[in-house]
Amino acid sequence: MDTIPDDERGNTIWRLLSACWSYEPKDRPSAMEVSKVMNALGFRVHQDSKSTVKFTDEIKVEDIAAFFTQNGVIDYTAELQRHNLQSPYLTKASAILYRIDLSIQRSDQYIAHTQRVIVKCVMDQSPYKQLKRATRELYFWSSYKHVNILPLLGFAILNGKLAMISPWIENGSVTEYVKKQHTADYYGLCTQLSRAINYLHTNGVIHGDIKGDNVLVSNEGIVKVMDFGVSIMAQLRIEFTHTGVGRGTERWQAPEILRRKSDSSKEGDIYALGMTIIEIYTHDRPYGDTDIGHDEKSEIIMGTRRPGRPWRLPFDNRGTAFWALLQRCWSVDPAARPTSDEIYKELVRE
Structure with a gap:
């Protein structure tokens, strides 16, 4: 039995084996229970990749x-x-x-x-x-x-x-969380969110619908990104026939996506990430209660309409650097926006 690792994972395997050898048949786990434990431990049925x-x-x-x-x-x-x-x-x-x-x-x-x-x-x-x-x-x-x-x-x-x-995440969305938690760490939440997006982008995934409603916060204050309904991945093991690509939600959409000149992209994710950070700091969706009609869309596309600096963002060196970073996220030119890796490294640089 020296091939079973001497750690918690190995202990779980040994407890499972011991249960399989129980004297009483009723005490032995079912095949489904064994399969679930092995799956949960990371064991997978070998398949051609x-x-x-x-x-x-x-x-x-x-x-x-x-x-x-x-x-x-x-x-x-x-x-x-x-x-x-x-x-x-x-x-x-x-x-x-x-x-x-x-x-x-x-x-x-x-x-x-x-x-x-x-x-x-x-x-x-x-x-x-x-x-x-x-x-x-x-x-x-x-x-x-x-x-x-x-x-x-x-x-x-x-x-x-x-x-x-x-x-089930009791705190709900990140915007609901900051409204209830008066001592919330805004900068820390934004750092965690940027880490999640950087993880996805590093693995070739475009989320496609980053917004406050799709970001939850656990009881431990840990950000949890969800909703991959319109996500895009370079390589799929399920071969789909042609599927229309979602473009996210309008208030969070980058200018090129609003113009219908582009589908979801990493650069579009960065724009939406900046808007979601504004949500966190303002407790409100981008542009608040302003209706986004034809004129407002034109201003967003031209780059003449952007959110103002939130009053909760401190006017110190870190806050000023963060605000400059956010403004880069909203560049009209997608190539001028920072990458998710740049954003995360900037936020954890202290």
Whole structure:
């Protein structure tokens, strides 16, 4: 047994093996429980890295579920069937969200524990488009793990639809958080957010819809970026037919995206990151209650309309340098904007 590592991961494996050898059959874990523990510990079924799944009109939700299960995403369909999901926590045009207490598998123990979670069901006009959108988001979300990315706990098939499961974050969005937390560390929150975007960009991912509503804050004050519904990745292991590319939300859109001259891009993410930082410091969306009509769009595109300096941003050397950095994020010329790496390094330079 000297091949089992002498650390917490190894201890978990040993506890699992010991349970498998229990004298009483009823005390042994099921095959599903064993699989969940091994998946949670990072063990994956070996597959050719070049293998893909082609998303066609004939594909079924069961095919997609099998693909994600083989790639280590935990299927909670059986657990979810024990719940009567009739009253959504939140209904939006793009998704229905349920908040429930679910038996979740953790990587440091083989016995599941109960955790409050959000179950997200993507909505669309047709079942095919709904499955396609949900599959894209689940693929992006499951591909990357980082302290500042909201964890994906798993997926489920709910009423024939693909659903995603993530932890419930009580504090809500970053804008809700700063309104309630009068001692919030604004600069620290912005630094964490820039770190998350730098992580995505470094791994070839364009988020595509950075805004305050898509940034949560945990009870420990940790930023958690979410919502990968319009994200873009250079290489996909699911081969999609042509899919329209989302461009984010208007108030956060860069001039070239507002002009419809560009799809989502890293430079567009940087512009939206700057606008989200303004949200954090002002407790309000960019431009506040001002309607963004034709004239306002023209001013944004020309670079003559930008947010003013928030009063919460200190007038010291650090605050002045930060404000100059934000103004670069809103450059009309995308090439003049700083990269996510530049922004993060600037914020942690102290």
